[in-house]
Amino acid sequence: MSVPVAPGRWPFLGHTPALLRQRFAFTDALPGHGEIVRLYLGPAPVYFVTSPRLAHEVLVNEGPKFRKGAMFDKFRPFVGNGLVLSNGDFHLRQRRLMQPAFHRDRLAAYAEIMRRAAADVSGSWRAGEVREIDDDMQRLAVTIVGEALFSTELGKAAIAEARRSIYVIIQQGMIRALSPKFVEKLPVPGNRRFDEAITRMRAIVMEVIHDWRRDATDRGDLLSTLLLAGMTDEQARDEVLTLLTAGIETTALALAWTFHELGRHPAIEARVHAELDGVLGGRPVTVEDLPRLTYVRQVVDEVLRLYPLWMLMRRTLTEVDLGGVRLPEGAEVIISPHTLHHDPASFTDPDRFDPDRWSPDRAAELPKGAFIPFGAGTRQCIGNRFAQNEIVITLATVAARWRLVPVPGKPVRVKFTSAAYPDSLPMTVVPR
Numbered sequence: 001m002s003v004p005v006a007p008g009r010w011p012f013l014g015h016t017p018a019l020l021r022q023r024f025a026f027t028d029a030l031p032g033h034g035e036i037v038r039l040y041l042g043p044a045p046v047y048f049v050t051s052p053r054l055a056h057e058v059l060v061n062e063g064p065k066f067r068k069g070a071m072f073d074k075f076r077p078f079v080g081n082g083l084v085l086s087n088g089d090f091h092l093r094q095r096r097l098m099q100p101a102f103h104r105d106r107l108a109a110y111a112e113i114m115r116r117a118a119a120d121v122s123g124s125w126r127a128g129e130v131r132e133i134d135d136d137m138q139r140l141a142v143t144i145v146g147e148a149l150f151s152t153e154l155g156k157a158a159i160a161e162a163r164r165s166i167y168v169i170i171q172q173g174m175i176r177a178l179s180p181k182f183v184e185k186l187p188v189p190g191n192r193r194f195d196e197a198i199t200r201m202r203a204i205v206m207e208v209i210h211d212w213r214r215d216a217t218d219r220g221d222l223l224s225t226l227l228l229a230g231m232t233d234e235q236a237r238d239e240v241l242t243l244l245t246a247g248i249e250t251t252a253l254a255l256a257w258t259f260h261e262l263g264r265h266p267a268i269e270a271r272v273h274a275e276l277d278g279v280l281g282g283r284p285v286t287v288e289d290l291p292r293l294t295y296v297r298q299v300v301d302e303v304l305r306l307y308p309l310w311m312l313m314r315r316t317l318t319e320v321d322l323g324g325v326r327l328p329e330g331a332e333v334i335i336s337p338h339t340l341h342h343d344p345a346s347f348t349d350p351d352r353f354d355p356d357r358w359s360p361d362r363a364a365e366l367p368k369g370a371f372i373p374f375g376a377g378t379r380q381c382i383g384n385r386f387a388q389n390e391i392v393i394t395l396a397t398v399a400a401r402w403r404l405v406p407v408p409g410k411p412v413r414v415k416f417t418s419a420a421y422p423d424s425l426p427m428t429v430v431p432r
Contacts, residue, residue: 014040023416056369069313118397141252165197298358304373
């Protein structure tokens with residue numbers, strides 16, 4: 001079975017210019033060419049999977065026949081061999097060592113960090129002021145992950161460095177991942193910022209680890225869990241960098257877009273407020289409340305559907321039959337959560353914000369592979385519950401006190417990197 005080649009291929013550079021310039025518009029158009037479409041990253045061919053059915057095959061049913069792909073290989077020299085990037089037996093061992101850090105008891109402790117951090121941020125706002133909500137949510141996400149990771153004074157320096165550097169690493173890293181290797185050697189400002197940022201982050205994380213080793217006691221943070229599990233300094237550093245890069249961007253963006261969508265849809269916002277008032281009765285949210293916030297969860301799932309990561313990448317470990325196409329060993333495969341989440345075959349009117357599409361009866365009709373905000377299968381993000389709790393707890397904490405209202409005449413535009421970022425998200429703080 002032949003595989004169609006996507007339009008827009010350049011000599012030598014392949015589809016990289018189209019991917020970097022058009023981003024989601026390019027990949028979201030690929031389902032019109034077939035369930036599997038061939039792209040070229042520079043001269044290297046990759047197979048882009050466009051259907052939920054085949055995405056589920058790659059991530060779940062045939063998951064053991066795949067490992068992380070070339071995009072992740074490009075990050076490994078800089079952020080190490082952490083859980084997102086590692087493969088095989090080493091990955092399984094690291095995942096087992098990290099699992100206790102996301103146990104129910106630990107999640108309950110993290111929930112208090114989340115609530116307190118959200119209360120601190122929203123408590124600093126003043127009625128009538130205009131806030132750049134995307135900036136506030138980025139700082140909040142760094143604070144929450146940082147405080148969950150580090151509980152010491154030196155940890156505060158690491159959190160400050162993460163605020164300074166982590167978004168440079170994420171955004172410039174995606175450009176590197178999609179570009180031919182020679183691009184990362186060019187003396188351009190983006191490369192310089194990336195190299196400087198990752199060097200600073202690696203240094204401060206190692207400093208915190210060495211500080212922990214001096215007394216080697218359980219401080220109740222994620223770093224203690226990693227080191228007490230027997231990880232080396234280098235393994236722990238790589239996992240910390242992985243948690244910082246993977247655990248901040250998705251959550252910060254989801255929070256920003258949640259407030260944006262609620263501000264645009266007052267009727268949905270009113271339903272959220274009614275549920276929060278009914279469940280909480282004016283008291284602070286706790287982790288025990290989360291299962292009863294069913295409509296809030298639907299809102300969060302709809303935000304995660306509309307604004308997910310751009311793409312995941314896998315590489316075949318052996319020859320694989322995928323939808324009648326024989327992929328050779330070593331073939332690179334791309335799956336785009338954004339493309340799948342905006343597929344009208346799975347989601348009616350996919351660009352519309354509709355939390356009711358996540359009511360139990362409607363959600364049950366979705367095909368497997370249609371909704372993968374945290375991946376799927378054995379490589380599903382280990383922190384997915386942490387992230388979902390963080391979004392719900394922050395929303396509940398902010399909405400107890402404030403409404404966030406769009407600023408008239410300030411349209412919000414989307415800029416694309418590894419995910420959908422608002423170019424600016426000014427919102428007026430209004431007391432409830």
